[in-house]
Amino acid sequence: MSSVLEERFTIEPRSISGEPERVRRIREQAAERFNALGWPTMRLEEWKYTSLTPLTNIDWKTDPSKGDDPVSPFGDRPIAELIFVNGGLHANRTTLANEHPGIRILPIREAMESDSFAQHFSRYADYEKHALTALNTALWQDGAYIEIAPGTVVEGFIHLLYIGGGDAGHPVMSHHRNLIVAGRGSQITVVESFFGKGMYFTNTVTEVVAGDGAVVDHYKFENESIEAFHIGTVQIHQERASNVASRTIAIGGGLVRNEINVALAGEGASLSMEGLFVLSGKQHIDNHTVIDHVAPHCDSMELFKGILDENARGIFDGRIIVEPDAVKTSSRQTNRNLLLSETAVVDSKPSLEIHNDDVKCNHGSTIGQLDEEALFYLRARGIGEEDARNLLVYAFASEIVERMKIDVVRENVGKALFARLGRGETR
């Protein structure tokens, strides 16, 4: 259904059975937009550090029928779980959670008739300006729909697991599309994990709506195959007095772009956004965040940390916008990077755009090496050099990992991280 044409890659919108007219129209518009925009190039300010040429040269096909049989890293701990293999639904473990009258967790294909879907779908992730979002919006295959009724407090977490590549036999691309709607005063934690084998392309868009006073924790754990391409957009819309925690852990993938965009649209909303990216070899991870303070009295705290080894390339490009009406905004943005080799490169570009003068904002970034004094201190107490290095690197990462509230997720991420640090022992 999609192929590389001689001159230019163009797409036709996908259509899935039972699709409402509105969805079909959105798909058409998005396809048109993508065909007009084309793949982003490094000439665009927002893509100046990342070339998609290795991705756009491949003849991708969509094929949800094949792939590896997935194993969930969290066992039976999630209260509900949807597993997608190469974009198609593979396992649906939501029955128990759906018995609760306030919880609806469905494959998004089955949710298209709901009022909430009609109200929110594709309202936040902008396909007019963003080519990859347009691509996803035109071609999405399946995904998760999560709706939490007003006042419902969900204990535990919902897990969305995506597996890519495997035995597909040809380069396969997947477009997942998720919509999470947390009603007024509700509470929900959603974890998205990305795993896979071999070469494949994941292009995912998740829209999150936090209603008035809702508390939403969103975790993204990107641990794709080292040959994989991953482009993921998390688009969060916050209403009045909502509280959102966004956590992104990116340790896998060959070429990765994490976009996390948040609109603080209602008064008194609060956001904490944290990210950790750990790279080695020739990995390239580009983190791109936008926090848009639209309403007054909102606060945002952003912290991204990068650990780069060997020939890896990392990017933090974070923008905070304070709109004219967003008085009494409080915002802090920090990016810290640890370089473990002389050939690793990181670009840090924090930026603030303030359109009123009644705000408290600051931002900063650091790039440094392991503290030699600390290294000696540990060694002088009997800890071997390699262990001491790993301990210090892990300590740098732990600030982010330790704040993850779900034990099984924190432990799993910690383990994966330790395994990664072990792998980086080529020095």
Next chain:
Amino acid sequence: MKLKHMLNIKDLHAGIDGKEILKGLTLHVGVGEVHAIMGPNGSGKSTLANVLAGRPKYVATSGTVTYEGKDLLALPAEERAREGVFLAMQYPVEIPGVNNIYFLKAALNSIRKHQGIEELDAMEFLQLAREKMKLVELDEAFMNRSVNEGFSGGEKKRNEIFQMAVLDPKLAILDETDSGLDIDALRIVAEGVNALRSEKHSVLVITHYQRLLRYLVPDFVHVLADGKIVKSGGKELAEELEQKGYEWIEEEMAAAR
């Protein structure tokens, strides 16, 4: 009978960044002895401590250092620690994200493993740590914080003595551990060192001032000046130095030339 030397330093020349600071230092520390090394700023006190502990950048250019019959200078820092050498640092470094207790347990077990002693499990270690914490009057809350992070100067020094007490080194080197301490902290540091004193442990106290030596009576006192030991004696030498000042040594040296 103390025939055996713990530490034998012979004609040691060492320095940093190509600059020679120790210029032929010779010192013998017997098993079970406490030696104090005193000297003015710039005499090479800290260089000696760092060379012995194996801090990178500190290079010995000639001479020998034998510890329990082994060539100490040939060992990396962690091996020296595992063999029982401990340096209480002049400026203990803050290590955010590394938990004090976790770090110390890892350190102790790597030393025990090396020495062929069974490693301690979490409960056994905590019991030992609690016991030693009382000695240095550190609150248990400190132990669950990151290494030295947010500690006051005195707390950092007490943490060094706490680590020393837990690791139970054969040779403890204290690099100006007394500097900047108030009376209480000074007493605690001295008590920590006194608790370590035994027939099997040796201590090298490096200090600028005599005040720690009032609590911690050394067996021998050495004066270090311009990279060499220029005078050695008993504990009374420390008092003499305190009264007459380091100028006295310098004048004596000048007269001898």
